[in-house]
Amino acid sequence: xxxxxxxxxxxxxxxxxxxxxxxxxxxxxxxxxxxxxxxxxxxxxxxxxxxxxxxxxxxxxxxxxxxxxxxxxxxxxxxxxxxxxxxxxxxxxxxxxxxxxxxxxxxxxxxxxxxxxxxxxxxxxxxxxxxxxxxxxxxxxxxxxxxxxxxxxxxxxxxxxxxxxxxxxxxxxxxxxxxxxxxxxxxxxxxxxxxxxxxxxxxxxxxxxxxxxxxxxxxxxxxxxxxxxxxxxxxxxxxxxxxxxxxxxxxxxxxxxxxxxxxxxxxxxxxxxxxxxxxxxxxxxxxxxxxxxxxxxxxxxxxxxxxxxxxxxxxxxxxxxxxxxxxxxxxxxxxxxxxxxxxxxxxxxxxxxxxxxxxxxxxxxxxxxxxxxxxxxxxx
Amino acid sequence: xxxxxxxxxxxxxxxxxxxxxxxxxxxxxxxxxxxxxxxxxxxxxxxxxxxxxxxxxxxxxxxxxxxxxxxxxxxxxxxxxxxxxxxxxxxxxxxxxxxxxxxxxxxxxxxxxxxxxxxxxxxxxxxxxxxxxxxxxxxxxxxxxxxxxxxxxxxxxxxxxxxxxxxxxxxxxxxxxxxxxxxxxxxxxxxxxxxxxxxxxxxxxxxxxxxxxxxxxxxxxxxxxxxxxxxxxxxxxxxxxxxxxxxxxxxxxxxxxxxxxxxxxxxxxxxxxxxxxxxxxxxxxxxxxxxxxxxxxxxxxxxxxxxxxxxxxxxxxxxxxxxxxxxxxxxxxxxxxxxxxxxxxxxxxxxxxxxxxxxxxxxxxxxxxxxxxxxxxxxx
Numbered sequence: 001x002x003x004x005x006x007x008x009x010x011x012x013x014x015x016x017x018x019x020x021x022x023x024x025x026x027x028x029x030x031x032x033x034x035x036x037x038x039x040x041x042x043x044x045x046x047x048x049x050x051x052x053x054x055x056x057x058x059x060x061x062x063x064x065x066x067x068x069x070x071x072x073x074x075x076x077x078x079x080x081x082x083x084x085x086x087x088x089x090x091x092x093x094x095x096x097x098x099x100x101x102x103x104x105x106x107x108x109x110x111x112x113x114x115x116x117x118x119x120x121x122x123x124x125x126x127x128x129x130x131x132x133x134x135x136x137x138x139x140x141x142x143x144x145x146x147x148x149x150x151x152x153x154x155x156x157x158x159x160x161x162x163x164x165x166x167x168x169x170x171x172x173x174x175x176x177x178x179x180x181x182x183x184x185x186x187x188x189x190x191x192x193x194x195x196x197x198x199x200x201x202x203x204x205x206x207x208x209x210x211x212x213x214x215x216x217x218x219x220x221x222x223x224x225x226x227x228x229x230x231x232x233x234x235x236x237x238x239x240x241x242x243x244x245x246x247x248x249x250x251x252x253x254x255x256x257x258x259x260x261x262x263x264x265x266x267x268x269x270x271x272x273x274x275x276x277x278x279x280x281x282x283x284x285x286x287x288x289x290x291x292x293x294x295x296x297x298x299x300x301x302x303x304x305x306x307x308x309x310x311x312x313x314x315x316x317x318x319x320x321x322x323x324x325x326x327x328x329x330x331x332x333x334x335x336x337x338x339x340x341x342x343x344x345x346x347x348x349x350x351x352x353x354x355x356x357x358x359x360x361x362x363x364x365x366x367x368x369x370x371x372x373x374x375x376x377x378x379x380x
Numbered sequence: 381x382x383x384x385x386x387x388x389x390x391x392x393x394x395x396x397x398x399x400x401x402x403x404x405x406x407x408x409x410x411x412x413x414x415x416x417x418x419x420x421x422x423x424x425x426x427x428x429x430x431x432x433x434x435x436x437x438x439x440x441x442x443x444x445x446x447x448x449x450x451x452x453x454x455x456x457x458x459x460x461x462x463x464x465x466x467x468x469x470x471x472x473x474x475x476x477x478x479x480x481x482x483x484x485x486x487x488x489x490x491x492x493x494x495x496x497x498x499x500x501x502x503x504x505x506x507x508x509x510x511x512x513x514x515x516x517x518x519x520x521x522x523x524x525x526x527x528x529x530x531x532x533x534x535x536x537x538x539x540x541x542x543x544x545x546x547x548x549x550x551x552x553x554x555x556x557x558x559x560x561x562x563x564x565x566x567x568x569x570x571x572x573x574x575x576x577x578x579x580x581x582x583x584x585x586x587x588x589x590x591x592x593x594x595x596x597x598x599x600x601x602x603x604x605x606x607x608x609x610x611x612x613x614x615x616x617x618x619x620x621x622x623x624x625x626x627x628x629x630x631x632x633x634x635x636x637x638x639x640x641x642x643x644x645x646x647x648x649x650x651x652x653x654x655x656x657x658x659x660x661x662x663x664x665x666x667x668x669x670x671x672x673x674x675x676x677x678x679x680x681x682x683x684x685x686x687x688x689x690x691x692x693x694x695x696x697x698x699x700x701x702x703x704x705x706x707x708x709x710x711x712x713x714x715x716x717x718x719x720x721x722x723x724x725x726x727x728x729x730x731x732x733x734x735x736x737x738x739x740x741x742x743x744x745x746x747x748x749x750x751x752x753x754x755x756x757x758x759x760x
Contacts, residue, residue, distance in 0.1 A: 024514055040696065042594060078689075078690055079661060080665075081665055081690055083662060085658060085661050085662075085693075087658060088654070088661070090654065090659050102690075103691075110694045110695050110696045110697070111658060111694075112693070112694045112695065113662075113691065113692070113693050113694075114691040114692050114693075114694075115690060115691040116689065116690055116691050216426050274468070274470065275491075277468060278465060278468050278469075278491060280463075281461060281464050281468070282461060282493075283462075284467075285461055308495065309456055309458075310496055311483075311484075311493065311494040311495040311496050312493070312494050313465075313491065313492070313493050313494075314491075314492045314493075314494075315490050315491045316490045317490070317491065328428050372531075
C-alpha cells in the first residue's frame, strides 16, 4: 500500500471511525484503525465489537484528487497515537507507505514517522446485513429523537436491556422509548410513507446512539437505516455505522402510563426550569435532590426544597391553567430538569393522579413526546 | 443587617472572594463568606488561612446606588451554595436580611431563600500588615511574570519551599525564580524608580499566584503590593488579596545556571514547539516523554523520539544560527513544551555545554527571561 492523501479528508474520516475505538478493549487489534486501499479510494474501519464504523475517502471528490493511489493494500495502525499525530502534521498532504511486516512510513513536510502496523487479516470482519428492512429519516430529526429520549436510559449494567432505547415501527409511526424504572421518555414520529417495513423490540444502547449523534451532520439530509436480526446499520453520507441490537425483551411500559388524571397544570417551560434549578441547588446539598411542588389557594404553584444544614428555598410560579384537585408532590429535581432541558415547547402540561402516581409531562405544542417521573414518598 | 444590593456587583465580589474557599477545609467557619455591612458599603471576606480575599462593594458607584443599607451588621453564609444560587436569582436586585440566630432571608423576584448563617465573631481576623514596604506594578506585567515562571514550581509537598515562586527586589530589579530541581524559570523586570524598598527570600505558593492571576484585570492598571514579614498583600481595585509567605529558605539557584556554553542554536519558537509537540505525542506513549535533539552535518537540527511498541518520529528543522560543537542531547519534552508555550519571542536561543549539563533557553528579543532544563542521560 502506497498513497498520498489530503490531510483534511483523512482527519475527518479518522474522527468518525475513532468513535468506535474503546480504550478498555482487551483485543489488541481493536486498538487500531484498519486501512483498505483500492484504486477507488481508502476505507477506514474501527470497531469495539458493539459498534463498528467505516468511512470511505474517495480517490476523487468533485473532480479534485483526494487520494493518489500508487499501490493498493491494507494495514492496521494504532488508533490513539495516529488520531492525534495526523491533526498535528505540518503539511496538508500526507504520504503513507506500508512495507515488509506492515512497517508503515508516514511523511508530511519535514516530518517522518515510522509506525509498527498490524496484520489487517486479524481485524474482525464486519457483519453482513440483509438490506430488505430499510427506512429513511432526516438526520436532524433522528438526532432530536435521540436527545429527547436517551437521557432516560438506565446506567445500571444489572439490567442491560434498560441501558438501551427501544425502537418500534408500525405502518405509520416510529416510536422511541427509554426508561430506568424511575422515569420514562417517549417520542414518536409520523412516517410520511408506509414502506412496508415493520419492527419491534429493536433496542440500541444509549451510549451508541449518543456516539451516532455526533457523526450525524447538522444539515437536514436523509439517512438510511437498515434493521436486521441483531444489527442496525446507519448510512450517513460516506460513513457506515453498525450497531449491535441489545439481547433480551424490553419490558412493556404501556401499563405504567396513566390514562387519566386528577390535576393538570399548564406552565411556562423556561420559568419552571429556572425555578426547579434553584430548588435543585439546595436539594443537591442534601444528596436527595428532592423538590416539592404544591398548588396554592391563589392559583399559583409553589416550588420548594430544604436542607437541614443550609436552610430552604421557596418560590411561587404563576400557571397558565390549573384544573382539578389541589396537589402536593415531591420528586427528583434532577430528573425533572433533564426533561425540561429537552422540551422545546414554550408551555408544558403536567398531569398528576395522586402523590404516589407517576407524574406526566407533555410539551404543549407537541403531542409526539411524553415524559414520566415517579414521585418520592415523603413524610411532609 | 438588612440591605438591598445589585446582583451583578454582589456576584462579581463573590466570584473574587470565593477563590479563597477551600473545599478541603476542616474548619467549618471557613466554608463560609463573611458579610460586613456598614453605611459605606458591604465587605465580603473569605479565607483558607493561606489566602484571604476581601472585596468591597460601595454603597454608591458613579452616583448610582449599588447597595441600599437599611441596617448594618455581619453574618457568615455557606459559600458553596451561596455562590451558585446568587448567579441564578431571577431579579437584578437582591434583598438580604439577617434575623435572630443569624437566620438569613434572601429575596429576589418571587424567590425566597432562608439560610442558616454562622456567627461572624468566629471568623478569623485578617493579618494586620505594616504598609511601609510597598511597590506598584502594572497588573498585566505581574500576570505575565507569574505565567512565565509558576509552571516550573515543584508539585511535591516534600519540599514545600519549592512549591512557591521566589521574589527578590533590589534597587532596580524585581526577579521571580521557580524550580522543581529538574527545570528552572526566571523572569526579571526593571523597576522604573527606586522606591527604597528591598526584599529577598519572599516565596509565594504557585497555586496562590495562579488564583491571584485570575483576579487581576486585563487592563493595564497599576496594583500595589505590600510585603511584610510573613504576609504579602495585593491591592487590586476594590479587592485585597492576602497571601502567606512560605516558611524556609529558598535554595541558591545561581550556581546551577551555566555561564558559558559550547553550542548555541537560534531557532524559530513556533516551529520548534510544533516539532517537539509531535515527538512528545509518541514519547508520551512510552511514559518517559524523552525526546532527542541533535545537530546534523547539513546545519539543521533533528528532533526525534521513539517507542518500542509504536515506532518513531523524526524531523529536521532549519536553524537561524548554529555555533560551536555538534550536539546530541535528550530531554523531557513536556518540560520543553512548557517553556516554549510561554515564550513570546519569535526566535529563541538554546545553549548547551554537554550532554549532562543544563540546557539554557533564552527568548531572542527578551533578555529578562531565562529557562533551564536538565537533560536525560540516555544510552543511545
